[in-house]
Amino acid sequence: MSIRVGLTGGIGSGKSTVARHLEARGAWVVDADAIAKAATAPLGAAIPSILEAFGSEYVAADGSMDRQRMRARVFQDSSAKLKLESIIHPIVSQQTMAMAAQAGLRPVVFDVPLLVESGHWLHKVDWVWVVDCQPETQVRRVQERSGWSRDSIEAVIGQQASREQRLAAADAVVFNEGVNLQELHSLIDDLAVRFGL
Structure with a gap:
């Protein structure tokens, strides 16, 4: 069975950017949010x-x-x-597992916003990767991309696991703060080599 990584992070953390780069490296990415939508x-x-x-x-x-x-x-x-x-x-849950079964020998990355909150995901993956940044950075990024009010963004952040809870569940942390895209890709590449992706 191929390696299974659970990728998570709060709103505005840059989790989707990390998932896209892992996909470009050859991982089979299963986007739980897209399935829910x-x-x-x-x-x-x-x-x-x-x-x-x-x-x-x-x-x-x-x-x-x-x-x-x-x-x-x-x-x-x-x-x-x-x-x-x-x-x-x-x-x-049913559709993510069905999609993961199509991966063959490629490493599978489950892109799951609520991985820590749901509990059962931790038993389905070999490693948990958390994309992390400062809360103020989350707010700014979401405002820039979606135009939401600060109150709306903070309400979503309040519904998600706390930063501390996510970090406590992490086997690896991608700290997406104060780095450009090339530097972020280098961080991901280093972790991918370490974890055999």
């Missing part, structure tokens, strides 16, 4: 259960989950968050 897109696998659990007001006119309304709901209501996760997580 597909599950809540029009005709997505999670939509019937979302309709049943939350009602039609949480499904947009195009048949996708109304992300803005659902985000507001789960931030205010922890039971709604758990209900949504109980719908989406099994779909993501």
Whole structure:
């Protein structure tokens, strides 16, 4: 069986940039967030259960989950968050494993934003890589790319595992702070050689 790495990091940490470079090096990247988004897109696998659990007001006119309304709901209501996760997580888990099975002998990188929070992911990977940076850097990056307000970004950060929790779970840390893209790639390359990717 090929090496399996769980790649995680808080919003705005640069996790997707690290995943893209690992993919360019030949790793088989399985993007759990993309699978979750597909599950809540029009005709997505999670939509019937979302309709049943939350009602039609949480499904947009195009048949996708109304992300803005659902985000507001789960931030205010922890039971709604758990209900949504109980719908989406099994779909993501099943599809990520199905995609990983296609890797052959290539190392598999599971790009999972909530790897530490979910608990069960830690048992499915050989190594955990955490992409880390200062919280203020996270806020700035997300503002620059998405135009979100500071309050919205800090609300998302507050819903994710703390920086300390992620670092405690890490076998390797990619510190994406104060480096340019070439320097970041060098950091990733060094770690990839160390971990046999």
